[in-house]
Amino acid sequence: MIPKVLMALCLIGIFVLSANPQSQYTPDSKQVEDLSEAAFRYFFTSELAGSRAEAFCISSAKSLPLNFVKRFAYNDPPVVWSVQCPFGRSKSDALTKKKEPAVRIGVISIRWISSVEAEVRGDCRSGELGGTQLLLHFVKRNGRWVFKSAEVEVFS
Numbered sequence: 293m294i295p296k297v298l299m300a301l302c303l304i305g306i307f308v309l310s311a312n313p314q315s316q317y318t319p320d321s322k323q324v325e326d327l328s329e330a331a332f333r334y335f336f337t338s339e340l341a342g343s344r345a346e347a348f349c350i351s352s353a354k355s356l357p358l359n360f361v362k363r364f365a366y367n368d369p370p371v372v373w374s375v376q377c378p379f380g381r382s383k384s385d386a387l388t389k390k391k392e393p394a395v396r397i398g399v400i401s402i403r404w405i406s407s408v409e410a411e412v413r414g415d416c417r418s419g420e421l422g423g424t425q426l427l428l429h430f431v432k433r434n435g436r437w438v439f440k441s442a443e444v445e446v447f448s
Contacts, residue, residue, distance in 0.1 A: 317404045324354050328399050329363050330437035331412040331428055335397045336367065338439075339416055339424065345369050347394040349377030353401055374398070393418060400425075408432040 319327075332350055340348070348367070351374040364371035377394050400413040409431050417423035429440040 317406055319404055319407070323407075324402065325356060325360060325363075327402060327410055327412065327430060327437050328352055328354065328356060328360070330430055330439065331399055331414055332364070332371070332397060334428060334439050334442075335414065335416055336364075336371075339426070340395060340397075343369070343395060345393065345395040345418070347372050347377065349374045349394050349396045350398070351396070352399040354399065369394075396423075410437075 332348075336348060347369050348364075348371045350361070350371060358373075361371050361373060374396055377396060396417045398415050400415060403411040403413075405411065409429075412428045412430065413425065414428060415423055415425040425445045427443040427445075429442070430437045431440050432438070
């Protein structure tokens with residue numbers, strides 16, 4: 293009788309453990325900010341390298357502190373929140389010195405694979421024209437998020 297009970301308990305344990313083989317990783321706010329910064333910097337240096345935009349206007353589906361843009365204080369062109377972004381005919385006076393419109397960059401979602409691996413879905417638009425949506429893969433090495441690969445989808 294005891295071996296049957298033990299066998300049943302073992303089978304139940306195996307079934308329960310196999311139903312959810314990975315525990316869901318929940319990052320803290322600093323990790324979300326650091327990964328978001330890495331994603332935005334990828335856009336600035338790879339997708340938009342050489343851009344003559346007036347500004348990079350950022351937005352995020354995840355809540356980021358208002359002072360987050362200070363991480364890009366020395367960026368040229370300047371980085372501002374999307375609500376401060378000049379588009380089309382309604383350009384703000386502060387950002388009209390250059391000829392090309394601002395570029396809007398957004399972090400749409402973050403999927404945490406583990407504490408050291410994540411995917412960021414982001415998009416990039418110039419004015420009212422179509423843009424590019426990317427799925428960026430990052431890994432954490434030596435305490436920093438490092439770009440691993442990207443998948444591109446063009447939309448309009």
